[in-house]
Amino acid sequence: xxxxxxxxxxxxxxxxxxxxxxxxxxxxxxxxxxxxxxxxxxxxxxxxxxxxxxxxxxxxxxxxxxxxxxxxxxxxxxxxxxxxxxxxxxxxxxxxxxxxxxxxxxxxxxxxxxxxxxxxxxxxxxxxxxxxxxxxxxxxxxxxxxxxxxxxxxxxxxxxxxxxxxxxxxxxxxxxxxxxxxxxxxxxxxxxxxxxxxxxxxxxxxxxxxxxxxxxxxxxxxxxxxxxxxxxxxxxxxxxxxxxxxxxxxxxxxxxxxxxxxxxxxxxxxxxxxxxxxxxxxxxxxxxxxxxxxxxxxxxxxxxxxxxxxxxxxxxxxxxxxxxxxxxxxxxxxxxxxxxxxxxxxxxxxxxxxxxxxxxxxxxxxxxxxxxxxxxxxxxxxxxxxxxxxxxxxxxxxxxxxxxxxxxxxxxxxxxxxxxxxxxxxxxxxxxxxxxxxxxxxxxxxxxxxxxxxxxxxxxxxxxxxxxxxxxxxxxxxxxxxxxxxxxxxxxxxxxxxxxxxxxxxxxxxxxxxxxxxxxxxxxxxxxxxxxxxxxxxxxxxxxxxxxxxxxxxxxxxxxxxxxxxxxxxxxxxxxxxxxxxxxxxxxxxxxxxxxxxxxxxxxxxxxxxxxxxxxxxxxxxxxxxxxxxxxxxxxxxxxxxxxxxxxxxxxxxxxxxxxxxxxxxxxxxxxxxxxxxxxxxxxxxxxxxxxxxxxxxxxxxxxxxxxxxxxxxxxxxxxxxxxxxxxxxxxxxxxxxxxxxxxxxxxxxxxxxxxxxxxxxxx
Numbered sequence: 001x002x003x004x005x006x007x008x009x010x011x012x013x014x015x016x017x018x019x020x021x022x023x024x025x026x027x028x029x030x031x032x033x034x035x036x037x038x039x040x041x042x043x044x045x046x047x048x049x050x051x052x053x054x055x056x057x058x059x060x061x062x063x064x065x066x067x068x069x070x071x072x073x074x075x076x077x078x079x080x081x082x083x084x085x086x087x088x089x090x091x092x093x094x095x096x097x098x099x100x101x102x103x104x105x106x107x108x109x110x111x112x113x114x115x116x117x118x119x120x121x122x123x124x125x126x127x128x129x130x131x132x133x134x135x136x137x138x139x140x141x142x143x144x145x146x147x148x149x150x151x152x153x154x155x156x157x158x159x160x161x162x163x164x165x166x167x168x169x170x171x172x173x174x175x176x177x178x179x180x181x182x183x184x185x186x187x188x189x190x191x192x193x194x195x196x197x198x199x200x201x202x203x204x205x206x207x208x209x210x211x212x213x214x215x216x217x218x219x220x221x222x223x224x225x226x227x228x229x230x231x232x233x234x235x236x237x238x239x240x241x242x243x244x245x246x247x248x249x250x251x252x253x254x255x256x257x258x259x260x261x262x263x264x265x266x267x268x269x270x271x272x273x274x275x276x277x278x279x280x281x282x283x284x285x286x287x288x289x290x291x292x293x294x295x296x297x298x299x300x301x302x303x304x305x306x307x308x309x310x311x312x313x314x315x316x317x318x319x320x321x322x323x324x325x326x327x328x329x330x331x332x333x334x335x336x337x338x339x340x341x342x343x344x345x346x347x348x349x350x351x352x353x354x355x356x357x358x359x360x361x362x363x364x365x366x367x368x369x370x371x372x373x374x375x376x377x378x379x380x381x382x383x384x385x386x387x388x389x390x391x392x393x394x395x396x397x398x399x400x401x402x403x404x405x406x407x408x409x410x411x412x413x414x415x416x417x418x419x420x421x422x423x424x425x426x427x428x429x430x431x432x433x434x435x436x437x438x439x440x441x442x443x444x445x446x447x448x449x450x451x452x453x454x455x456x457x458x459x460x461x462x463x464x465x466x467x468x469x470x471x472x473x474x475x476x477x478x479x480x481x482x483x484x485x486x487x488x489x490x491x492x493x494x495x496x497x498x499x500x501x502x503x504x505x506x507x508x509x510x511x512x513x514x515x516x517x518x519x520x521x522x523x524x525x526x527x528x529x530x531x532x533x534x535x536x537x538x539x540x541x542x543x544x545x546x547x548x549x550x551x552x553x554x555x556x557x558x559x560x561x562x563x564x565x566x567x568x569x570x571x572x573x574x575x576x577x578x579x580x581x582x583x584x585x586x587x588x589x590x591x592x593x594x595x596x597x598x599x600x601x602x603x604x605x606x607x608x609x610x611x612x613x614x615x616x617x618x619x620x621x622x623x624x625x626x627x628x629x630x631x632x633x634x635x636x637x638x639x640x641x642x643x644x645x646x647x648x649x650x651x652x653x654x655x656x657x658x659x660x661x662x663x664x665x666x667x668x669x670x671x672x673x674x675x676x677x678x679x680x681x682x683x684x685x686x687x688x689x690x691x692x693x694x695x696x697x698x699x700x701x702x703x704x705x706x707x708x709x710x711x712x713x714x715x716x717x718x719x720x721x722x723x724x725x726x727x728x729x730x731x732x733x734x735x736x737x738x739x740x741x742x743x744x745x746x747x748x749x750x751x752x753x754x755x756x757x758x759x760x761x762x763x764x
Contacts, residue, residue, distance in 0.1 A: 029131070032094035033057055040201035042161065044096045045154035046075055048201070052182055052194035054079065055087045059097035059147070061138040061396050062239060063374075063423035063430065064676075065731055066669035069237045073666055074148050076235075077216040078155035080179035081193065088238055090420035091136075093398050098130030102142040109505025137397040139431060139557075141628075141729020144665070148727070152215070157205035165200040166191050217663050233668040239422070251421040254381040254392045256449035260289045262442050263308035264299040264452060266461050267319035268695040270513040270554065274298055274319055281314040290446035291315075297438065301446045305453060321695035323515065323552055330369075330551040330692070334470040337549040338364070338496035344525030347534050347544035355541025356490035359474040361580070363573055367565035367757040368689035369465035371705060372558045376424025377459040378435040381451040382443040384409070389416045389440055394423035394430050397508060401433040404511050405440040427680070428557035431508065434462055457700045464504075464514065464556030465690060467529065469497035471569040475577065476541075486581030486588065490541035493533045495566070499526035499548045500555040507556075514554030522550050532566035532736065536627040536636070537574075538594030553692065559680055560735030563628055568757055571624035571740035576753065584614045585623045585744070598660045598723065599625060602638035605658035605719050610640035615748045620644055622744025626736045628728070635661040635728030639678070641741035642714075643749050650749060652682065652742055654715045659733060662725035670730045675716050677734025683708045685739040685759050706758070 033041050038050040047055045056075050062068040072086045091097050104126035107115035110133075114125055129135065159179045166184040167174035169191070178185050182193050218235065242248035267274060277298055282288050287303035288311055298317040302308035345353075380393035389409060395401040395418075402416040423430050439452040454462070472494040478487035499521045506517035525546045533544040558564075578588040586607050593600050603625055606612075615621045625638040642654040655678050664670050687706030690699035699705055739757055747753050754760075 029094055029096050032092040032096055040197045042158040042201055043154035044091075044094070045151055046079075046158060048158070048193050048197040050194050050197060052085050052192050053087050054081050054085055054193065055089055057091035058088055059091035059136045060143045061394060061420065061423055061426070061430065063138070063394070063396070063426040065673060066237060066666065067138070067143050068239055068422075069235065069669060070144065070665055071147055071151055072238060073235045074151045074216045075155040078152045078212055079159050080181070082182040083235055085182050085193070086238065093134050093136060093402070093418060095131035095134050097136045097147075098127075098134070099136055099138075099142055099146045100126050100130045101145045102137055102140055103130035103135050105140060105142070106505065109501065110509040134399040136399065137431070139396055139428065141731055144727045144729070148215075152211055153209045156209035156211045158200070160205050160210050161200040161203045162193060162196050164203050165196045215663065216665055218665060218667050233666065235666050235668075237669065248422065250376060250424055251379040251381060251393050252376070252451070252453055254421075254451060256381065256383060259381070259449040259451055260301040260303060260446060261305040261308055262292075262299050262301045262439070262446075262450050262452040263305055263312055264297055264438060264454065264458060265312045265317050266297045266458055268321050268461060268697070269323055269325070269515070270296060271322040271515045272296060272319040272695065273322070274317060277315040277317040279315060281316070282311045285311055285314065289448065292442045292445045294438075294441065299438065299442050299452070301442060301448070301450055305451075309455065324695040325552050325692040326694070327691045330468060330553055333549055333551050334366075334468060334496050337547050338470040338472055338494065341496060341547040341549065342523075343494060343545035343547045345543060346525055346527040346530045346546045347542070349534065349542040350539065351490070351541040353492075353541075353543050356474075356476050356492055356543070358476055359492070360477040361577055362472065362474040363576055363755065365471045365473070365565075365569040365572060365755045365757075367469045367471075367568060369468045369553070369555070370558050370564065370684055371460065371463050371465050371690050371699070372427035372429040373459070373463070373702065373705060373707065374423070374425035374427055374429050377454040377456060378429075378462070379451070379453040380435050380439045381449065382439045383449040384440065384443040387411065387415060389443065390419065391416065391436060391439070392419045392421055393436060393439075394421045394426070395433060395436070396426060396428070396431045397433065400508050401436040404433050405436045407511060408437045408440045409444060427559035428561075429463065431504070431557055432464065456702070460690075460697050460700045464554045466558035466561060466564065467498045467500040467555040468551065469495055469562075469565040471495050471565065473569055473573040475573075477577070484583065484591070486577050486583045488537075488539050488577070488592065491539045491543075493542075493544045493569070494547060495530050495533060495545065496547040496549050497529055497565075498551055498553075498555045499524050499529055499546075500557075501528035502526050503554065504556055518550060518554060523548050529562055530566065531561065532563035532626065532628065533570065535570050536596050536599050536625070537589070537592040539592070559677070560684070560732050563626065563732060563736040564681070564684060564739070565757065567624070567626040567736035568739045568743070571626065571737075572743055572755065575622070575624075575740070575744045575747070579747075584616075586612060586614070589623070589625060596631065598721075598725070599627060599636045599638070601721055602636050602658040602660055605721060606638040606640050606656050609658065609717050609719060610642060610654070610656035612640055615744070618749055618751075620650075620745055620749035622741050622746070622748055624737050624741035624744060626733065628733055628736065633662070633726045633728060635659070635730060635733050637674075637733040637737045639734075639737040639741040641738070641745040643742070643745045650746065652686070652714045652745070654717065655738065655741070656717050657734070657737075658719045658721055659730065660721040660723050660725070661728040661730045661733075662723050663727050664720060665727060667720060670720060671718055673730040674718055674734050677731055678716060678738050679708055679713060679734075681735045681738025682712070682714070682742070684735065684757060685742045686712075687758050689758050
């Protein structure tokens with residue numbers, strides 16, 4: 001691979017020994033972009049070349065979600081460029097690209113002492129620290145919220161600068177010029193971006209930038225809203241052609257002069273220790289370039305990865321397990337704490353606990369751990385010259401990965417250069433950076449460029465699954481003379497699960513091992529671990545409690561996160577109340593929505609698509625809905641799952657879905673994300689839960705966790721509902737809504753109520 005400065009991502013230096021109040025002071029950063037030959041920098045977000053190519057810097061990891069198309073589309077539409085002239089490059093790590101919404105959302109993870117005093121203070125701290133800490137992490141669907149505005153401002157400024165250059169040449173006012181399709185024009189005069197770029201880049205743009213009246217969006221035609229659109233998008237994915245023809249480069253594709261290839265063998269957990277291996281077993285093997293021993297893993301570098309892998313097999317590394325995790329013990333602890341553990345209130349609405357005088361209807365729901373299991377396992381390449389480390393890797397938190405690698409080698413973070421690579425899927429797995437530390441140490445010991453790729457077994461062993469959760473739902477129902485039976489006056493939600501977000505924060509921001517993170521967060525309430533438990537329904541009284549449980553198993557982030565178990569419990573519970581009181585599930589939900597017209601529209605549209613008949617008489621149809629985010633900006637989804645008898649049992653044959661995600665920037669990417677989320681949710685519902693025995697995962701391959709295959713995928717029909725609300729992320733909505741919809745459909749078809757996820761984990 002040829003390395004150029006355009007592909008380089010190295011952060012700007014931040015000095016130490018600063019005063020306590022330093023981060024309140026105004027900060028400015030040098031423009032992090034570097035102009036290539038014939039390119040002119042207009043802003044930290046874009047460059048324009050003499051050939052007319054507009055190169056957009058994208059500071060977020062492309063992991064299949066389409067962000068390397070969405071942000072360039074925002075710039076292209078605001079700028080007035082032709083889509084065919086748009087190019088992309090990874091943005092350098094810089095405070096310019098701080099992800100403020102995510103920093104604010106995770107404020108209590110990296111700064112628990114100051115977070116939560118007031119909204120204004122939280123925002124101010126997030127503004128400062130996202131910049132000074134170069135926090136550009138990709139997570140929680142915050143990319144558009146964080147970067148659409150700066151992208152639009154940069155593009156609008158560049159458009160004005162191009163118009164100014166043209167106007168001076170033509171002796172007119174720049175406001176009279178029209179900018180579209182890659183040209184600036186005035187009546188019969190026209191100049192391309194490439195012709196104007198050099199002069200335009202030297203001009204000062206107006207302040208504020210002259211934004212177009214309408215924000216970037218793709219029109220939702222009536223056919224699209226009906227879910228029947230077949231016309232091609234005017235903004236096809238930029239990364240699609242190279243992914244189809246195989247030329248798209250991932251970390252595993254990097255080749256450097258003199259490179260060797262490393263294989264690794266981990267102990268069952270962070271707390272296991274390498275106790276021995278047979279080094280003499282590789283004495284006769286050819287191509288071995290080095291053996292690297294760590295306290296908790298063993299690696300071999302060789303001229304081929306397979307040779308290194310075979311050497312590890314021959315050496316038979318042995319580990320001592322300090323914490324022999326057993327799945328049965330995890331379940332037992334969750335059960336014990338759900339019944340009697342100390343609870344912390346994380347949400348309260350209406351009359352709160354004062355509104356519940358009795359419990360008329362109660363159910364318990366159990367959700368087992370779930371793995372991210374991305375298609376691409378952890379992979380990285382590195383070169384270390386004794387003072388400077390170069391890293392090629394996919395990471396959702398690049399600055400945190402750089403710092404972890406720097407600490408491992410005892411060098412400054414400015415001595416670590418990161419070349420961002422795309423991820424072949426992530427589902428939040430690449431928020432962890434264990435492999436950055438490992439390859440840094442291996443590169444130092446073997447004294448040669450090296451590439452490390454985990455096999456699937458190591459990915460499974462080192463994965464931190466989404467936390468298991470046991471939920472107890474209790475409702476006080478309205479008296480029969482108060483209206484229809486089954487109305488909810490008060491609702492109490494008690495969730496027993498590890499404080500998973502706090503654990504994750506300890507690893508990400510303080511570089512702790514999993515077991516140290518568990519100790520630091522033990523017994524603390526974690527609102528993010530209960531996210532999604534406040535439903536979109538108007539309930540007079542609601543209380544959500546978290547019972548923190550140490551299950552002896554490190555936990556982390558997986559697509560959907562807490563929404564994948566809170567939505568399952570809530571929507572299953574409401575379905576049970578509706579059935580017990582002979583209420584039709586659609587009208588029952590609609591009656592409790594209050595003024596959430598957007599969710600009501602989703603429910604009605606999904607029912608229309610599925611030809612909903614009430615879910616009765618063994619129809620095999622089940623309904624669920626969910627909202628991620630707040631009332632004003634949150635995304636909404638409603639799903640009707642249909643199951644039918646098939647050879648060997650029942651099969652999900654169709655998912656009918658209506659979605660309101662506000663203004664849609666790119667409808668194809670929105671649909672792809674919703675479909676992908678639904679299939680991920682299908683896997684959570686009907687797959688197999690990972691198991692642990694004596695500290696070692698019994699789940700080591702894809703087939704062990706029941707990842708859906710092409711033949712398992714049902715027909716999916718999606719209606720995108722036009723909305724003027726701000727854009728909401730579509731990526732996790734399907735993950736949350738699919739399992740309860742499928743569970744309710746299975747009940748409709750069989751009369752069996754399954755309250756454990758995966759639904760068939762204990763058989764029928």
